[in-house]
Amino acid sequence: MLSKEEKELIAQIxxxxxxxxxxxxxxxxxxxxxxxxxxxxxxSHLDIRPRSRQMLSHGKKIVLAIAECSKDISxxxxxxxxxxxxxxxxxxxxxxxxxxxxxxxxxxxxAHMGSDFDPVAHAAMDKFxxxxxAVLAEKYR
Amino acid sequence: xxxxxxxxRATIQNIFGKIDYEDVGPAAFGRCLVVYPWTQRYFGNFGxxxxxxxxxxxxxxAAHGKTVLRGLDKAVKNMDDIKxxxxxxxxxxxxxxxxxxxxxxxxxxxxxxxVASRMGSDFTxxxxxxxxxxxxxxxxxxxxxxx
Numbered sequence: 001m002l003s004k005e006e007k008e009l010i011a012q013i014x015x016x017x018x019x020x021x022x023x024x025x026x027x028x029x030x031x032x033x034x035x036x037x038x039x040x041x042x043x044s045h046l047d048i049r050p051r052s053r054q055m056l057s058h059g060k061k062i063v064l065a066i067a068e069c070s071k072d073i074s075x076x077x078x079x080x081x082x083x084x085x086x087x088x089x090x091x092x093x094x095x096x097x098x099x100x101x102x103x104x105x106x107x108x109x110x111a112h113m114g115s116d117f118d119p120v121a122h123a124a125m126d127k128f129x130x131x132x133x134a135v136l137a138e139k140y141r
Numbered sequence: 142x143x144x145x146x147x148x149x150r151a152t153i154q155n156i157f158g159k160i161d162y163e164d165v166g167p168a169a170f171g172r173c174l175v176v177y178p179w180t181q182r183y184f185g186n187f188g189x190x191x192x193x194x195x196x197x198x199x200x201x202x203a204a205h206g207k208t209v210l211r212g213l214d215k216a217v218k219n220m221d222d223i224k225x226x227x228x229x230x231x232x233x234x235x236x237x238x239x240x241x242x243x244x245x246x247x248x249x250x251x252x253x254x255x256v257a258s259r260m261g262s263d264f265t266x267x268x269x270x271x272x273x274x275x276x277x278x279x280x281x282x283x284x285x286x287x288x
Contacts, residue, residue: 025200027266029271031266031269033266034270035273106254107253107257107264110254110257111260117258119174119176122172122175123176
């Protein structure tokens with residue numbers, strides 16, 4: 001359950017990340033693949049070296065999708081519909097991995113924002129990303 | 142026995158040598174109570190945990206945060222036998238405190254995020270992986286004596 005203040009906070013944070021979406025995204029992916037090596041199995045078709053052109057592009061896509069949703073959290077089901085279909089029918093990424101990426105996104109935000117990423121922001125972000133992951137995985141079965 | 146690379150050993154010693162236990166302990170533990178409020182169930186006698194501000198100002202929370210970090214220090218100094226080092230603490234958390242071991246993982250995640258925010262870009266992906274491996278061993282050892 002997200003309060004009005006939490007929704008605003010989340011939108012503000014992601015708004016700030018939009019100009020550096022490829023940095024944030026590629027760093028989060030790199031953190032995820034380093035700490036949770038099983039996640040690399042989904043990237044055998046890409047150059048997963050840190051900050052490779054493909055990682056920057058892929059990371060940017062992910063961050064922009066999240067930022068888009070953060071602008072109107074109550075409409076997530078609608079905004080994410082095409083991505084739900086993609087993940088369920090084409091990518092088939094085990095949804096457990098969505099937790100790993102969410103965690104690494106949060107670590108990346110903490111490393112970039114320092115003490116600005118305080119417990120209240122962290123709690124809000126954790127709730128938002130959990131909901132995002134749950135909605136993303138909705139069409140799996 | 143857990144195999145540690147030289148990089149992993151050095152990273153763990155380095156991080157715990159650098160962080161201020163008096164700052165990081167309370168920050169991580171307080172954060173856990175805010176981000177995962179159900180963890181408050183074990184701290185009914187801590188007084189005011191009503192909101193984030195109250196939790197962060199609570200002296201019992203701060204004290205317990207320092208206790209936890211000092212407990213972690215034992216593992217830092219005994220990386221080659223964390224399981225034995227924590228056997229007694231594991232029994233304590235199971236038999237006396239009745240703490241769901243999943244909570245250790247939640248606290249470990251909060252500690253990771255606090256260390257990331259203190260270290261900024263020095264908390265690279267490789268450093269994070271080493272730190273999380275260490276915490277995973279700690280978490281596993283603390284849950285080991287549950288039955």
